[in-house]
Each structure stands twice: as C-alpha cells, then as structure tokens.
Amino acid sequence: MIITLKPDTTQKGIEHVVEKIKELGFAPHISKGAKRTIIGVIGENPIRYRSVFEAMFIVESVVPISRPYKLVSREFKKENTKFKVGGVEIGGKKVVVMAGPCAVENRDLILEVAKEVKGAGAKVLRGGAFKPRTSPYSFQGLGKEGLKLLAEVSRITGLPVVTEAMDPRQVEVVSEYAHIIQIGARNMQNFDLLREVGRGKCPVLLKRGIASTVKELLMSAEYILSGGNYNLILCERGIRTFEDSTRFTLDLSAIPLIKKLTHLPVLVDPSHGTGMRDLVVPMSRAAIAAGSDGLIVEVHPRPEEALSDGLQALPPQDFRHLMQEIKAVATALGRES
Numbered sequence: 620m621i622i623t624l625k626p627d628t629t630q631k632g633i634e635h636v637v638e639k640i641k642e643l644g645f646a647p648h649i650s651k652g653a654k655r656t657i658i659g660v661i662g663e664n665p666i667r668y669r670s671v672f673e674a675m676f677i678v679e680s681v682v683p684i685s686r687p688y689k690l691v692s693r694e695f696k697k698e699n700t701k702f703k704v705g706g707v708e709i710g711g712k713k714v715v716v717m718a719g720p721c722a723v724e725n726r727d728l729i730l731e732v733a734k735e736v737k738g739a740g741a742k743v744l745r746g747g748a749f750k751p752r753t754s755p756y757s758f759q760g761l762g763k764e765g766l767k768l769l770a771e772v773s774r775i776t777g778l779p780v781v782t783e784a785m786d787p788r789q790v791e792v793v794s795e796y797a798h799i800i801q802i803g804a805r806n807m808q809n810f811d812l813l814r815e816v817g818r819g820k821c822p823v824l825l826k827r828g829i830a831s832t833v834k835e836l837l838m839s840a841e842y843i844l845s846g847g848n849y850n851l852i853l854c855e856r857g858i859r860t861f862e863d864s865t866r867f868t869l870d871l872s873a874i875p876l877i878k879k880l881t882h883l884p885v886l887v888d889p890s891h892g893t894g895m896r897d898l899v900v901p902m903s904r905a906a907i908a909a910g911s912d913g914l915i916v917e918v919h920p921r922p923e924e925a926l927s928d929g930l931q932a933l934p935p936q937d938f939r940h941l942m943q944e945i946k947a948v949a950t951a952l953g954r955e956s
C-alpha cells in the first residue's frame with residue numbers, strides 16, 4: 620500500500636505516519652519526491668488499515684499496490700532510479716558499459732583488459748573472482764586473491780569494479796573490495812544471498828535466472844529493496860529456450876517490459892546472452908535501441924586462451940568497434956555514451 624502525503628508535510632508529520640505504520644507491525648519505506656513524500660507500507664495485507672491513514676489530515680491518498688512486487692514497482696516510484704557508483708551514474712542519460720574478462724585469471728591480464736576497456740570508453744570493470752561453473756573440475760576463480768587484484772587495478776585505472784558473490788558468506792569480503800556486487804543467474808533465487816545484500820549498502824547487479832520469468836526476477840529484486848538497499852541494477856542475460864543454436868536466448872523484450880513495470884535501471888549482457896562472439900555487437904546495438912541503460916560485456920585479449928567463456932569474449936579491437944556502434948544508437952535516441 621502507498622501513502623501519499625500532502626505537499627509541504629513537515630518532517631514531524633512524516634515521523635508520525637512512520638510510527639503508526641510500525642505500531643501496526645509493517646515496514647515503512649520512504650521515498651521523497653520533488654513535491655511529495657510517499658511512504659510504502661510493506662507487509663501482509665496492509666490495506667485493511669486503509670481508513671486509519673485516510674483519517675490523518677496530512678495524508679493525501681492511500682492506494683493498494685496491485686502487483687506482487689511493491690517497492691520495485693512503478694506504482695511505488697514513478698521516476699527512474701538513478702545512483703552513482705564511484706562517480707559513474709547508473710540509470711541516467713548516459714549509457715554505461717561494464718566490461719572485462721569473464722574471470723580474473725592473473726594480475727597482468729586484468730590490468731591489460733582494464734586499460735583496454737577504459738581506453739575504449741567502458742566506465743566499470745567486470746571480472747569474476749568467485750566463479751559459478753557448471754563443472755566442479757573447471758577453473759573456479761582466484762577467490763579473495765582475485766578480489767585483491769580487482770581492487771588494485773581499480774586504484775590504478777580509476778574504474779569501479781563489479782564482481783560476483785555466490786554465497787551470503789562472501790558478501791562482506793566482496794563489498795570490501797568491489798563497488799558493485801553481482802548476483803549471478805544461478806543465484807537469482809538464492810534468498811539468503813538476496814537478504815544478505817539487501818541488508819548492506821553496496822550496490823547490487825542482479826542477473827535474471829536462466830529459467831526465470833520477469834516476474835520472478837522482480838520478486839527477487841523485492842527481497843533486496845525490502846532489506847533497505849535501493850541501489851539495484853537488473854540484468855537481462857538470456858534465458859533457456861528450445862533454441863540451441865545460441866547459448867541462451869537473449870530476451871530483449873524484457874527490457875521495455877522491466878522499464879514499464881519498475882523504476883530500476885536495466886543492463887543487458889550480450890556475451891552470456893548469446894555465447895557467440897559474432898552476435899555480441901549486433902545484440903548490443905539492439906539492447907541500447909530497446910532502452911537498456913547499459914551493457915556488461917566480456918573482453919579478453921586472447922580469447923582462445925581464456926580460462927572461461929572464450930567463445931563469447933571480444934578481443935579489444937572488436938570491443939572498440941562495439942563502443943562506436945552503440946554511441947551511434949545512443950545518440951540517435953537522444954542518449955549519450
């Protein structure tokens with residue numbers, strides 16, 4: 620349920636409403652707009668107390684949120700969510716590209732790729748330290764050592780970094796070294812992990828599960844916002860379908876749909892979304908055209924030597940080409956890159 624307060628309601632008035640919400644056993648979530656403050660009342664069926672709030676003279680309206688996800692919905696917040704990560708605005712006019720290798724393999728590689736992608740215009744460095752691998756015998760990532768390398772390269776290049784946490788016990792250490800915590804596709808419904816990142820302050824990139832609906836993605840997003848962490852980016856990274864010519868089917872229709880249903884920024888991962896290097900540039904163009912706030916792309920200077928996901932990694936010259944291509948699309952749509 621959403622309580623909209625009358626314009627110019629004082630801080631004391633807001634506190635009064637918040638107290639009442641807590642007294643009734645619900646969680647208040649305050650969103651201050653330019654003119655009005657709205658308060659989300661989260662919990663089981665709060666609308667039964669509608670009249671309690673309607674009776675308050677500072678309350679303009681009380682409306683139920685019809686969707687199962689509440690804080691995430693456009694009904695709760697009309698304006699797009701924007702926030703800064705290490706000086707980079709996410710969800711604004713500028714298209715943000717995050718790029719880097721699938722995994723941090725060693726210091727030389729991550730530093731080389733970071734310099735390359737920065738030179739081409741990427742604003743955030745990606746690289747996995749804890750890797751979710753289908754086979755237990757495949758390279759599992761460098762773990763904490765990888766996080767340290769990411770932090771060092773971030774200091775050298777000035778690029779903020781995004782990297783994955785696979786387990787609630789990794790959240791603390793990942794937020795110590797990284798600027799954005801990635802929740803990978805395989806963990807989209809790891810509810811303990813969602814709650815853990817929701818309790819923290821570190822911005823989160825939540826990837827859509829490989830067999831998850833948009834509604835399930837948004838319910839997972841709700842776990843994070845309801846814990847008090849509002850700095851969330853959603854990511855479409857392809858889903859499983861009957862089509863097996865590509866690694867996954869990149870669901871570009873999810874972008875305008877998510878934009879319609881929520882206020883959260885959305886990224887597209889054309890690398891995992893297709894699994895094929897040749898398709899990464901065209902699907903990146905399409906993603907920006909469909910309204911994505913940015914991309915997360917895998918880049919490797921020698922893809923044939925990559926310890927993971929070499930088939931979908933772009934060599935640096937192809938990544939530079941990608942950046943030029945999406946600039947043209949962004950400009951045509953009145954955005955910047």
Ligand code: PEP
Nearest residue numbers: 747803804805826856891
């Ligand atoms: C990744 O970004 O390296 C990754 C493993 O992605 P996903 O969880 O989307 O498969």
Ligand code: MN
Nearest residue numbers: 721917927928
């Ligand atoms: Mn990968």
